[in-house]
Amino acid sequence: MSGARAAMEGVFAGDRRELSELEIAPQAALADEVRALIEAVIHTEVPETELREAAAAVAALTERLNTARRNRPPAARLGVNGMVKALGSPVTGVLNAIAPPIDVVTLEDGSVHAEFTLTDVYEGPPTFVHGGVSALILDHVLGAAAAANGTPGMTATLDLRYRRPTPHGVPLVVTARTVRNEGRKTWADATITGPDGRVTIEATAMFIFPAT
Amino acid sequence: MSGARAAMEGVFAGDRRELSELEIAPQAALADEVRALIEAVIHTEVPETELREAAAAVAALTERLNTARRNRPPAARLGVNGMVKALGSPVTGVLNAIAPPIDVVTLEDGSVHAEFTLTDVYEGPPTFVHGGVSALILDHVLGAAAAANGTPGMTATLDLRYRRPTPHGVPLVVTARTVRNEGRKTWADATITGPDGRVTIEATAMFIFPAT
Numbered sequence A, B: 001m002s003g004a005r006a007a008m009e010g011v012f013a014g015d016r017r018e019l020s021e022l023e024i025a026p027q028a029a030l031a032d033e034v035r036a037l038i039e040a041v042i043h044t045e046v047p048e049t050e051l052r053e054a055a056a057a058v059a060a061l062t063e064r065l066n067t068a069r070r071n072r073p074p075a076a077r078l079g080v081n082g083m084v085k086a087l088g089s090p091v092t093g094v095l096n097a098i099a100p101p102i103d104v105v106t107l108e109d110g111s112v113h114a115e116f117t118l119t120d121v122y123e124g125p126p127t128f129v130h131g132g133v134s135a136l137i138l139d140h141v142l143g144a145a146a147a148a149n150g151t152p153g154m155t156a157t158l159d160l161r162y163r164r165p166t167p168h169g170v171p172l173v174v175t176a177r178t179v180r181n182e183g184r185k186t187w188a189d190a191t192i193t194g195p196d197g198r199v200t201i202e203a204t205a206m207f208i209f210p211a212t
Helices: A002-013 A021-043 A048-065 A131-148 B002-013 B023-043 B048-065 B133-147
Strands: A074-076 A082-088 A112-117 A154-162 A169-184 A185-193 A199-208 B075-078 B081-086 B112-116 B154-162 B172-181 B187-194 B199-208
Touching: A021 A112, A021 B023, A021 B048, A048 B023, A048 B048, A112 A131, A112 B081, A131 A154, A131 A169, A131 A185, A131 A199, A131 B133, A131 B154, A154 B133, B112 B133, B133 B154, B133 B187
Parallel strands: none
Antiparallel strands: A074 A082, A112 A169, A154 A199, A154 B154, A169 A185, A185 A199, B075 B081, B112 B172, B154 B199, B172 B187, B187 B199
16 A cells, blocks of 8 residues: 555645645636536537537647646645645546535534535436435545544545435535544544435445555 | 436436437537546646636637527437437536546446546546545446346445555446346445456445335
8 A cells, every 4th residue: 555655645745836725716717617618518509510619629728728737736725724635636626627616614523514516417317416426525525524633544435325316406515524533544424415404315434544 | 206216217218308329429529628628727837817818718618509508418329229328427428528438338247347547637646546436436337237237226325445546547447237136126236446457446336216
């Protein structure tokens, strides 16, 4: 697990060039526009010629953005506690257009919390969030809860119980908290709750900080 | 669970306007270009003025695509068995730029299988796939295995054991198979295997076909 250990230390020591919240605002705004584009590409019914023109326009934009680029996704110190955040995270990354992105906050009691709404870009069965997307979000906030406890780690086990379907297009709440720590192992629990206040999914995970 | 039942039946009865593989090719090509754009937005270091110009250009494209749009993500009959596929799926959807997309095939022995490579858009710890992204993919192929068995359902439980980190940027294999069925319940197992042939994650899930 030495590769994993090095990777974990990379995250927490912040080996990447760091950016401030202000510095990344224009790039985050661009990622937001790309989120809207992703949604439009799924739903559009414009004629084939327009699809081809749009594809060429996107390719030209990509080429322009790639004229100056870093090798690694950037990190930044963001928020009140100044924790290093991976700006390219597929869950919370403000620069990653595949991320909703979810804004995870640490509460006074040590739990972590996020309110979010997902579009049908994240759909599984019609009108519901893909069960795997919920798993992605739960894994992430469970890891954030372990880190908020000062005991970060890599996911070792993740167990999910789906109580009822999770709807998209409505406000959802995800919360997680560390429940136990033994040496390099940390256990955390989490739930997703729908707008009616009922829990849709319960999850528990165990994280291990990699051995030397 | 009547809402869930209706949703499942919506998937399998194909209540959406269907498109052929040929018809969707230009739109799928546009989604591919958007995948490259997502990656470029994360890594770019172009000046702020260029970021703002790019954001405006993306917004204009989105507006153009939205001049003609369907309300629901489209479905299509694709592949040799002609199964209805959700083209907007966040895992396999060729029109959804957040999907890698993964091409899940059903083998003669009834198992399902996909080979894929993920970029750092799906990164968790540096150089590794986000554990939740792996959970997303595993949930999806487990569901595909249950469906391939003729016993589809909504995810009821999903349990993952992470044996070692899953690297991105290298070829990965995911396989799943149905192991048991009892009435409306179906159990399936899955693994992700790295390029060295070692299993990185084992998963098991139980699916329930919603009651009337």
